[in-house]
Amino acid sequence: MRSDRALHWRIPALLCVMALVLAACGGGDDDDDTSSTDETDTQGITIAAEQELTNFNQNTSADNLLWGAMIVRLVWPQMYFQTPDFKLEPGFMADGPAEVVTEDPFTVRWKINPDAVWSDGTPVSSDDLEYYWQSCNGAVDEGEPVDPEDPEATAVDCVSTDGYDQVTQFTKVDEKTAEAVFSGPIAEFDSLFSNPIPPAHIARAEGEDAWGTAFIDSPIVSAGPYTLGEYVKGESLTLERNEEFYGEPANLETITFRFIEEPGQMVDALRNGEVDLIYPQPQTDTIPQVEEIPDVASTISFGPTWEHLTFNFANTALADAAVRQAILLGTNRVELVDILMKPFSEEATVLNNRIFMNGNDGYQNNAGDVEEYDIDAANAVLDDAGWVEGSDGIREKDGERLALRIITTGGNTLREDTEELLQSQYAELGIELTIDNRPGSDAFDVIFGAEETAADWDIALFAWVGTVTPAISSAPVYGTGQGNNPGGYTNPEVDTVFAEAIAELDQTRRFELLNEADAMMWAPTELPDIPLYQKPTHLAYLDKYANIVDNTTSEGFTWNAEQWEIVE
Amino acid sequence: MFSYILRRLAMSIPTLVVASFFVFVLVAASGDPLAELRANPGISDATINAREQELNLDEPLLSQYRVWATNAVQGDLGESVQFNEPVSEVLARRLGVTFRLVFLATIIGVVVAVFIGVVAAVKQYSLFDHGSTFLAFVFFSMPVFWLAAVLKDAGIRMNDRFGQTIFYTVGERTPNLDAGFIGQLTDRAGHLLLPSLTLILISVAGWSRYQRASMRDVLHTDYVRTARAKGLSESQVLGRHALRNALVPVVTVVALDFGAILGGAIVTERVFAWKGMGTLLIESLQNQDTPMVQGWLLASAVIVIMFNFAADIFYGYLDPRIRRA
Numbered sequence: 001m002r003s004d005r006a007l008h009w010r011i012p013a014l015l016c017v018m019a020l021v022l023a024a025c026g027g028g029d030d031d032d033d034t035s036s037t038d039e040t041d042t043q044g045i046t047i048a049a050e051q052e053l054t055n056f057n058q059n060t061s062a063d064n065l066l067w068g069a070m071i072v073r074l075v076w077p078q079m080y081f082q083t084p085d086f087k088l089e090p091g092f093m094a095d096g097p098a099e100v101v102t103e104d105p106f107t108v109r110w111k112i113n114p115d116a117v118w119s120d121g122t123p124v125s126s127d128d129l130e131y132y133w134q135s136c137n138g139a140v141d142e143g144e145p146v147d148p149e150d151p152e153a154t155a156v157d158c159v160s161t162d163g164y165d166q167v168t169q170f171t172k173v174d175e176k177t178a179e180a181v182f183s184g185p186i187a188e189f190d191s192l193f194s195n196p197i198p199p200a201h202i203a204r205a206e207g208e209d210a211w212g213t214a215f216i217d218s219p220i221v222s223a224g225p226y227t228l229g230e231y232v233k234g235e236s237l238t239l240e241r242n243e244e245f246y247g248e249p250a251n252l253e254t255i256t257f258r259f260i261e262e263p264g265q266m267v268d269a270l271r272n273g274e275v276d277l278i279y280p281q282p283q284t285d286t287i288p289q290v291e292e293i294p295d296v297a298s299t300i301s302f303g304p305t306w307e308h309l310t311f312n313f314a315n316t317a318l319a320d321a322a323v324r325q326a327i328l329l330g331t332n333r334v335e336l337v338d339i340l341m342k343p344f345s346e347e348a349t350v351l352n353n354r355i356f357m358n359g360n361d362g363y364q365n366n367a368g369d370v371e372e373y374d375i376d377a378a379n380a381v382l383d384d385a386g387w388v389e390g391s392d393g394i395r396e397k398d399g400e401r402l403a404l405r406i407i408t409t410g411g412n413t414l415r416e417d418t419e420e421l422l423q424s425q426y427a428e429l430g431i432e433l434t435i436d437n438r439p440g441s442d443a444f445d446v447i448f449g450a451e452e453t454a455a456d457w458d459i460a461l462f463a464w465v466g467t468v469t470p471a472i473s474s475a476p477v478y479g480t481g482q483g484n485n486p487g488g489y490t491n492p493e494v495d496t497v498f499a500e501a502i503a504e505l506d507q508t509r510r511f512e513l514l515n516e517a518d519a520m521m522w523a524p525t526e527l528p529d530i531p532l533y534q535k536p537t538h539l540a541y542l543d544k545y546a547n548i549v550d551n552t553t554s555e556g557f558t559w560n561a562e563q564w565e566i567v568e
Numbered sequence: 569m570f571s572y573i574l575r576r577l578a579m580s581i582p583t584l585v586v587a588s589f590f591v592f593v594l595v596a597a598s599g600d601p602l603a604e605l606r607a608n609p610g611i612s613d614a615t616i617n618a619r620e621q622e623l624n625l626d627e628p629l630l631s632q633y634r635v636w637a638t639n640a641v642q643g644d645l646g647e648s649v650q651f652n653e654p655v656s657e658v659l660a661r662r663l664g665v666t667f668r669l670v671f672l673a674t675i676i677g678v679v680v681a682v683f684i685g686v687v688a689a690v691k692q693y694s695l696f697d698h699g700s701t702f703l704a705f706v707f708f709s710m711p712v713f714w715l716a717a718v719l720k721d722a723g724i725r726m727n728d729r730f731g732q733t734i735f736y737t738v739g740e741r742t743p744n745l746d747a748g749f750i751g752q753l754t755d756r757a758g759h760l761l762l763p764s765l766t767l768i769l770i771s772v773a774g775w776s777r778y779q780r781a782s783m784r785d786v787l788h789t790d791y792v793r794t795a796r797a798k799g800l801s802e803s804q805v806l807g808r809h810a811l812r813n814a815l816v817p818v819v820t821v822v823a824l825d826f827g828a829i830l831g832g833a834i835v836t837e838r839v840f841a842w843k844g845m846g847t848l849l850i851e852s853l854q855n856q857d858t859p860m861v862q863g864w865l866l867a868s869a870v871i872v873i874m875f876n877f878a879a880d881i882f883y884g885y886l887d888p889r890i891r892r893a
Contacts, residue, residue: 234661235739260739260841273733274737
């Protein structure tokens, strides 16, 4: 009887122990490509990564994620990279800046670091640059142009063909030198090859689809300060110091990226010591929470991502310049910044330039007379244009009510708050503003026309990202008939000025031309959009780490990760 | 018993076929997998037709189902759009993660719930009974996400107090951990504590009430009174005669709950950033990953049917009258 009773308690106890061991021992089924390290926590850093890369070659339009670039740039080399102050510097791969060999025909020469070598012993060479150019020149194969008569002929999916598509001849001068002849002068040639460059010798061996498929699971080889260590999909990715690196060896032995999506979870993980660095989407509640964590450095920066309202010129009311001018005068941008941005930082300010960001070379206030919020002036403009107040308080003209829809990425709290503030501001103008959002990136299908209901919007609230190549990047946004100009704005004079800027080699003159184009678009008759403000970034990390500096360009904060070190 | 198992198994198979048919048809009816391609003016008709043929979309629905089901039986559920991996591999990985989370919570939950239910029933209206009833209702009425967040915060505060990390809040293990077997075991156990505790508290709240009610019913039956009259000890009466019968309804509830929860402890996984079945479903729906959603639903159906089957078997073991019926 005694043993019977004992058995009753032993069975559940045994089950509990078995459960604990089974549950704790499980896993590892997805660890088959692991190579565990001998490091301890103090020799590395663990970063909470909001996104998981989808392809180590993140130079395709589908795979070009900020987090992908931040990881891969430590493994594959770049010819040039962007510094936090928007300058281009030679990367590990380059032997000095790109040089103009002749101006007619416009020919550029790139020299590659003579010591640069892939981890399998293959030299980093002009063939790597040629492969990149072949993949990003917008042509079908080996420089052959896309045939408009052949709908099946599609170019390799490269994230940007800007500049590469102007190359008429690419020459591998020798193993470490390449030259390209352009169809005409191109001012921002020095930005070419500033993405992580895939290994051509691996890609060519893999076949013609290699660009998009060969590097999905692994970079295969490295020519950067780190190599791929343990990678458990969906969980974490660890980079290990490349002991064979031809440059200065990295200080930290490992950098581990843990994939954590929610900003709140990131903050908890930092607070609990499970990660050492977080870079969440800034939220007004998480910033004070982070500031309360001891031994953590927290910085807010205003990067090149800028929010704006784009007008759809297909809407007859918005095609009326008076309506656009009234909306600009009636948009209290200072109030938007005070309510939405100042909680992040007192340094937040209104953006008065579409091409250059606050604090960067070239920035100047081009808004002129229409900078300040002036509700009386706005109402006067509408009165003069014949928009009169109807029985319901909404203005009308020739039987058309001044009722507009605004679209943005639903679920983005900051943007939804902006819309609600605009609704109340425009009500004072007698404009009815209806919110017509789509979830997440679905909004872009509507705005940019990948859906049946394309162009079925009036005002779009979204962001552009400023770059170190303002001429090449901005021309497609405001140029007549360009793909990044969803509102359909057109002005041949603006087109001409952009074309001049793209070909202007003198930077001072180029910046003048770009500001001239921007100033033209602030004129009351123009106004393709209304810039609002630059969005903040939030970087927080344990203060035992030194040399961590945010880089709000598309480079990301890992731009100098090889220099990070532990100081205590 | 063997014929009883065979009978139950025979009943499970048609249920699975019907479930798989509905899974396929409902997902197929939920939208056109090629809608994005068709809306893109840059994609030629030839490309779309080729893709249609590749996915058998040019075939009648029944024929599509036949191909899909035949492949599924052979373990081929297609390729995930979002992961570029076979659906079955992703499902196996994520199911393993959820299983680890749910298994421990269920075992401990059952043991604790049965203990609480039995004691509360035996000592009806005692302080223990009132206390356990009160707590059961408290935890039963708590939203899971809130309880999880509170436990997470409490765990972090306790770590701060102890000066070392006992409770982990993210994921199922520390990546890249350089530790021996014991270190790895401790690390995984530390990651399990808070999410498991969340599930245990919620489960125990419900299951203990079932156990208490069931035990109360059994304690008032004639055969228990007879057992006592025969002079058996109280532990024999409770353990051998009462508890065994009182477990039958609880077993059913636990088996069904376990099957359902394996389909994803969605909220718990989300709060503690576990990449299990629950997170997989959300990701797949967000990314319009049709093969993955179909695979997920089929796996869920299989799991629920499997645990129904297991419950039937256990039912038959506990109560011989059932297997003779």
